[in-house]
Amino acid sequence: MRGPGAVIAALTLVWSGAVAAQDYPTRPITMIVPFAAGGATDSLARFLAERIRMILGQPVIIENVAGASGSLGVTRAVRAPADGYTLSIGTSTTHVLTGGLYKLPFDLMKDLEPIILIGSEPLLIVGKKSLPADDLKGLIAWLKANPGKASVGIAGVGATGQLTGIALQKETGTAFEFVPYRGNGPAMQDLVAEQIDFMIEPASNFTALLAAGSVKPFAITGHARLASAPNIPTADEAGLPNFFASLWYGLWAPKGTPKDITAKLNATMSRVLADPLVKQRFGEFGIQITPLQQQSPEALRELQKADSARWWPIIKAANIKVE
Template sequence: MHTNHWLGSPGLGAAMMAVVATTTISTTDASAQMYPLRPVTMVVPFAAGGPSDTAARILSEGMRVPLGQSIVVENVVGAAGSIGVGRVARAAPDGYTLSFGHWSTHVVNGAVYPLQYDLLKDFEPISLLPSNPMLIVSKSAVPATDLNELIMWLKANEDKASAGTSGPGSGSHIAALYFQRITGTQFRFVPYRGTGPALQDLMAGHIDLVVDQVSNSLPHARRGLLKAFAVTAKTRLASAPDIPTVDEAGAPGLHLEIWYGLWAPKGTPKDVIARINSAVVKALADPAVRQRFSELGMDVPPRDQQTPEALAAHHQSEIEKWWPLIKAANITVN
């Protein structure tokens, strides 16, 4: 009878198992050390030139050196960002396709759209990123010098006044809805493929109002191409101390902040997530990167909030906070 002697020998068996275990660990370590072997794609679910695109390009450039590869920003637009996020949900979980999104794409859309993916279960959190309040801006021709005068003008012109948005349920749409509710105004919504195109039409005088992220609208307001009335924050911006808060200007309680985050498809290896997170942390610690975000009115989260766990917790709490409010507003997608 043939006997497999090494199986019967405790010493040899243990040695062989140790070899197998060591090989497995080495392979895992090697995968972490080898990643990334090629450029990484960061999917931005909005148009080029908008606030998300701008923030993503600042971050991706800051991550390039610590990650050891270039990061290609890919703009995948449509359905208030849900098409781009869905592309990442279906991507291979290998760390080469990442979802750059924010409060609107990863919270609001779940309450507005019948999504083909689960915002919490189908993604691996990587890091919480800088946040941005909104700025209430109008075209230059609006005859108002402060927010109270703007509200009076809107009430007098509610049959023809219009506000640009990034689509139903977008941050700009939710913010404008809150603006209407708090100020008692009415105006029609004009959806765009992103707030970049909406601002272009605002500056051209085709629409009257946009409630947009500071990072996107402040540069135009500084150049005198738009009128800025108030920020949707509790305190004035260090980058624009001359612009009052909504509480000071006449729309108390209109507080809204767009926080950003970075996610990977569900099932992406933890060592790869850790590698990407490390690159994000190093980028957010870079003085040049921090300065660029600051110039856009964006606040970098504290170091202890830049972990996958912190993003997961914040994401969950924001969904619990906002979904009931948004669903109660009966926002329809058409």
């Protein structure tokens, strides 16, 4: 049986923790972006950082830590103090796929506290203008008639586009070559120049090219059509049933961060995502905001587990190696 001193000490810890969460934050927060400045995730993080500051009253400083498909930035976040002053923003690539690509010095499923699933963006299957197909069924037929001859640009080995391409091969019985680039920018340049045949990447990457008529869209890999491109069918509608893939964004804190603090951050982010101006900006980003009922930390954790169960075996079976 514990003595009065132990009870008082325990109650003091609980009380002080509650007070700390109530007062949080009392100083600037750092949000680690696992990519270089200027990319889609960095732009999203900087936009959200300002909205968070407006609610919590403290600056949110962006720290870019790029490298190894984002795993260097995630490692930095994992090793940070679990006090709520370091956050990890990332994608399904940085917080799921890297677990199948690298031998990480931590456990992606256990060493970060999920805060919220921010939103997701479907991929777009898009080809060069001269490709002899006008819809997804035509593209699949052309691939089957030309096994191993088509080239697909990807934003790096093991990236979402490559894994979705492998899934497409399995679903359709086709074969094509992957051409890795240092990001989507150079790959899109070669697509427009018709040096490669097609790509499967986040839809927002192709907004300007679609507007200019420089590429040929076939289908998006989402459950619904994009509001920004309502004429492009889903893969499901275009003749490839149940073919879904997306790039999603989430927010985490280091393992051990007090629950009251992660709850406060979750509530703050829910307020941010409910803002009509934020919804408008996300539409411009091409990101679909997570429905309210899926904005819990538990929903983010379950999505991580489900995606790892789906993609890690594909990575292993394809024997994908990264430098």
